[in-house]
Amino acid sequence: MGHALCICSRGTITIENKRYYFIQKLDEGGFSYVDLVEGAQDGRFYALKRILCHDREGRSEAQQEVEMHRLISHPNVLSLTAHTFVDKGAKCEAWLLLPFIRKGSLWSELEKLRDKNSVMPESRILHIFQGICTGLQAIHDKGYAHRDLKPTNVLLDEGDRPLLMDLGSMNRARIEVKGSREAMTVQDWAAQRCTISYRAPELFSVESHCIIDERTDIWSLGCVLYSMMMLEGPFDLIFQKGDSVALAVQNTVTLPESCRYSQGLQNLLTSIMVANPQERPDIYWVLNQLKHLQPTDTVQDTSMV
Template sequence: EAWLLLPYVKGGTLWSEVEALREKGAFMPEQRILLILRGICCGLQAIHSKGYAHRDLKPTNVLLDEDDRPVLMDLGSMNRARIEVTSSREAMAVQDWAAQRCTISYRAPELFTVPSQCVIDERTDIWSLGCVLYCMMFGEGPFDAVFQKGDSVALAVQNPITIPPTSRYSAALHRLLSSMMVVNPQERPSIEDVLQQLEGLQAAPPGQATTQI
């Protein structure tokens, strides 16, 4: 018999925080978004550096402690980051796996229709990270409404992301969001690139980065 001791993270999930703000008609301040985003990025960097990808990053899979330090959870979908697809059978197997294990409204475009000759890598997480950032900025994921209406998320993710005209955030944050949500995974930044962009937006307070997963 084995026991696993886990820390108690009393802040709840990032999604519960987003919901609470939305119910009050409030918006998350940009500096708080950057603080949380940087912590998530550090956690992803730890995963990617070992050759793995999370594959199901979303606000309900991010816990926040009392200092807004994020902890990545639910690693049941994590697998090797690099997946080489060399046949239609392998492509269908990856596609079916993603349909079961990767939340549809946060799933990267390349996982909806997998080509018979391709390489899937950790940049699926960068797309999902962009969806999480969008959710912190605007109170819901970019494709949540599409899914709730019963429309095709697979088609919706093939179009460039639209920034709401009422956005109160900086142009630099908009650019960061857009860079992560490029349909072609080869054009998306790595997690190191995202962290480098964040350095220009915010100097991280000491002790606030996290590699907790």
């Protein structure tokens, strides 16, 4: 794991016996910060994710995120370069060194298109979506689920290759719920770790005796596909207005009549976004359907009329 040393006056840190220079802050969340750092030896840029661990449980969760990165090695899942834990009295910080993807997230790309009053070409949607599905398959093949798939957790490199990130909510794919107490535990966990507007219907009101499986990711995957087609998630506006997302996800998701994408792509979306998890397909079915969709540029990345 290596030792960590912070020399604040020089803005230098050491992780696993390698030095990195602090460049600037990139992002800030509830319990984590992301900084841009430069490797002293290789001159490459990295994203340093610092997770604040207030207790043993927090440290255990950060360690779980490290383990998930170690478990999943795939071109469409963000890799972990190095990590360490920095003790700060009764608390500690987990430092995760990750590749810096300059282009940013899928969400930032959708925001740029929205600002230009443009749309994403169908061929580009299929290319990005294929990569997201392939990365998700790698996670499911290991018996895990991502649980917080959304456009902000998908990075795009310069070649538009998507990389799934933020593995902190990952856990075993199949969760067997036995009784109302366990159901409430799962429900409370989902409320904290699964973004509300991309959360699967079965996680809003967990049944007392059921099995939650990796098809929660398939619902979120559908929301991501919808966001690429419409430049916003299907439930983003409902959440922003303060209306009930829990009620909205029980209804059939439909695309507006003005949608200009192929019927095949629209059919794929509605096949994925099925409220009943038992009727929802798995990732292998989705990938198989993608084989039958031919890239088309009928919807161009130009200003909309």
